[in-house]
Amino acid sequence: MSISDWFKAREARRYTAVNGERVAGDVPDGVWSKCSSCKRIVYEGQLVANLRVCPHCGNHFDLTAFERIDLLADPGSFAEFDAGVGSTDPLGFVAAKPYTVSLESARERSGLTEGVVVGRATIGDHPVVLGAMDFRFIGASMGSAVGEKIARSFEVATSERRAVVLCTASGGARMQEGMLSLMQMAKTSAAARRLAEARLPYISVLTNPTMGGVTASFAVLADVVLAEPGALIGFAGPRVIEQTIKQHLPKGFQSSEYLLEHGMVDEVVVRGQLTARVTTLLGYLAGGGERA
Amino acid sequence: MTRRHVMEFERPLVELEAKLGELRQLELTANPELAAEVAALAVEIEALRESTYADLSAWDRVQISRHPDRPKAQDYLAAIFTDVVELHGDRSYGDDEAIVAALATIDGRRVAVLGHRKGKNTRENIARNFGMAHPEGFRKAMRIMRLAEKFGLPLVTLIDTPGAFPGIEAEERGQAWAIAESLSLLSGLHVPVIAVGIGEGGSGGALAIGFGDRLIMLENSYYSVISPEACASILHKDAGKAAEVATCLAMTATDLVGLGIVDEIIPEPVGGAHRDPGEVFGEVRGRISAALAALSGSDPDELVSMRYAKLRAVGVIEEVQG
Ligand SMILES: [Zn+2]
Numbered sequence: 352m353s354i355s356d357w358f359k360a361r362e363a364r365r366y367t368a369v370n371g372e373r374v375a376g377d378v379p380d381g382v383w384s385k386c387s388s389c390k391r392i393v394y395e396g397q398l399v400a401n402l403r404v405c406p407h408c409g410n411h412f413d414l415t416a417f418e419r420i421d422l423l424a425d426p427g428s429f430a431e432f433d434a435g436v437g438s439t440d441p442l443g444f445v446a447a448k449p450y451t452v453s454l455e456s457a458r459e460r461s462g463l464t465e466g467v468v469v470g471r472a473t474i475g476d477h478p479v480v481l482g483a484m485d486f487r488f489i490g491a492s493m494g495s496a497v498g499e500k501i502a503r504s505f506e507v508a509t510s511e512r513r514a515v516v517l518c519t520a521s522g523g524a525r526m527q528e529g530m531l532s533l534m535q536m537a538k539t540s541a542a543a544r545r546l547a548e549a550r551l552p553y554i555s556v557l558t559n560p561t562m563g564g565v566t567a568s569f570a571v572l573a574d575v576v577l578a579e580p581g582a583l584i585g586f587a588g589p590r591v592i593e594q595t596i597k598q599h600l601p602k603g604f605q606s607s608e609y610l611l612e613h614g615m616v617d618e619v620v621v622r623g624q625l626t627a628r629v630t631t632l633l634g635y636l637a638g639g640g641e642r643a
Numbered sequence: 644m645t646r647r648h649v650m651e652f653e654r655p656l657v658e659l660e661a662k663l664g665e666l667r668q669l670e671l672t673a674n675p676e677l678a679a680e681v682a683a684l685a686v687e688i689e690a691l692r693e694s695t696y697a698d699l700s701a702w703d704r705v706q707i708s709r710h711p712d713r714p715k716a717q718d719y720l721a722a723i724f725t726d727v728v729e730l731h732g733d734r735s736y737g738d739d740e741a742i743v744a745a746l747a748t749i750d751g752r753r754v755a756v757l758g759h760r761k762g763k764n765t766r767e768n769i770a771r772n773f774g775m776a777h778p779e780g781f782r783k784a785m786r787i788m789r790l791a792e793k794f795g796l797p798l799v800t801l802i803d804t805p806g807a808f809p810g811i812e813a814e815e816r817g818q819a820w821a822i823a824e825s826l827s828l829l830s831g832l833h834v835p836v837i838a839v840g841i842g843e844g845g846s847g848g849a850l851a852i853g854f855g856d857r858l859i860m861l862e863n864s865y866y867s868v869i870s871p872e873a874c875a876s877i878l879h880k881d882a883g884k885a886a887e888v889a890t891c892l893a894m895t896a897t898d899l900v901g902l903g904i905v906d907e908i909i910p911e912p913v914g915g916a917h918r919d920p921g922e923v924f925g926e927v928r929g930r931i932s933a934a935l936a937a938l939s940g941s942d943p944d945e946l947v948s949m950r951y952a953k954l955r956a957v958g959v960i961e962e963v964q965g
Contacts, residue, residue: 437963446878495958541830566819586819587809
């Protein structure tokens with residue numbers, strides 16, 4: 352199945368589930384959407400054919416974890432692991448609403464158990480562990496379960512001598528698990544280090560948005576850091592910065608392009624070229640070079 | 644006399660103490676009734692003192708951890724280490740005063756020391772950015788980590804920061820990158836690493852130098868994924884709910900021992916470390932020395948795998964039925 356066929360099939364599935372359940376105010380059900388960037392109308396058919404990139408302005412719409420995986424993995428190659436690993440509520444956290452309620456509704460809405468999906472796959476025939484975060488799941492924030500699945504990804508890859516490709520999208524560490532979440536930053540960074548010591552490649556793809564404790568840990572520890580156009584990427588959120596320094600932020604601040612300019616990412620890659628680019632990079636990094 | 648910094652929860656006590664102080668200025672010998680009242684007030688104050696400092700809430704401890712007179716990293720360096728040589732700069736951009744880096748000796752043992760550095764007054768705090776490091780601060784820390792690794796020096800870190808600085812330049816110079824690299828480097832050091840929470844443990848900026856083979860916390864220090872104020876304003880749209888949120892976040896030393904993150908708690912004098920710094924220095928010095936002695940002679944690879952196993956064990960997960 353080609354990527355666009357897959358997206359069409361997926362969209363068809365989505366509509367059967369969505370009908371009557373999510374009828375947005377000014378967007379007739381399942382026919383067209385309004386681009387959040389150029390505000391123009393985009394027909395779903397166009398959006399699907401174009402990998403959910405706005406044909407008018409190039410705005411990259413969010414992808415779900417499985418859309419992302421199907422974009423990158425060789426057809427039929429993805430085998431998820433740790434699919435059932437989920438966070439609990441170890442702190443009994445209640446603020447505004449109980450964390451257990453947030454977890455439940457995130458599971459219901461996304462059909463996922465957590466904010467990241469990981470598994471074995473091939474990309475251009477290179478064996479990899481591939482992971483993708485799903486922002487719909489409590490902002491794909493990193494708590495115990497996300498940290499565990501990311502650490503497992505590096506460990507599986509290290510022991511099976513696979514490369515790692517991770518597509519990030521996250522609001523940062525998950526507040527509702529307190530310090531357990533913060534420590535996942537150290538845990539995932541340590542796991543990434545072990546992969547690096549085994550001289551296995553790691554490519555990260557930073558997508559909109561990648562912030563806080565996810566950026567400040569495994570996301571940027573890759574050998575090659577790619578970013579999608581127009582993604583918001585950084586440590587502190589723009590509002591926190593504005594409140595702290597009491598200044599307006601420069602235009603495009605913390606965008607992929609801005610980070611490229613400041614030397615923080617290797618390349619900004621449009622979605623249509625992402626799979627080819629990752630494949631080429633794996634060819635360079637996964638071949639063992641002159642040591643092979 | 645300098646004005647005493649009064650923390651929210653001790654205000655009623657301080658007000659009574661002030662009243663008592665005024666009464667004691669009066670001529671009491673001629674007024675036995677008033678003298679009796681003063682004596683009663685003194686008893687009341689003692690009882691209140693006891694209850695004020697017993698069973699401190701998480702939010703009370705946050706106040707203590709931020710007390711301006713609380714001993715700072717540089718105070719520990721001066722008090723419990725000898726032959727201190729401070730090292731400066733990240734060799735790339737500048738010298739971030741929010742991080743202190745040094746070679747030092749503790750009880751005859753040569754070590755490398757890293758700490759977040761706050762100031763004692765406004766002038767110092769401006770120079771040190773209130774202990775909030777920029778990327779060059781973390782890159783300076785990494786220089787010292789590499790030095791420790793190269794020369795086999797154990798590393799002692801002192802954690803005391805509200806967080807990494809959220810600013811335009813910090814982002815432009817790669818705040819997230821610097822923290823991530825520091826986490827990675829620290830996790831792989833082949834020398835003993837002792838981390839001690841002496842005050843504020845604010846999020847990623849604290850963690851960048853804030854974990855190791857032993858994580859020890861002072862009784863009234865905190866360590867948190869997010870500041871209670873920021874958490875309250877995100878979840879409740881009301882920073883005033885910080886006290887409530889502080890309890891939820893499980894950020895005290897006791898909470899963190901319960902979660903398996905912190906190994907040891909160092910008790911503080913009643914009211915906080917600033918009430919008797921000398922006592923605290925002695926205790927901290929003893930604990931660091933004991934931890935270093937326990938880890939001394941460890942196989943370097945074993946140290947790294949044990950540290951990894953320790954990190955790896957942190958988290959609570961379940962198998963969710965799909
Ligand atoms: Zn558009």
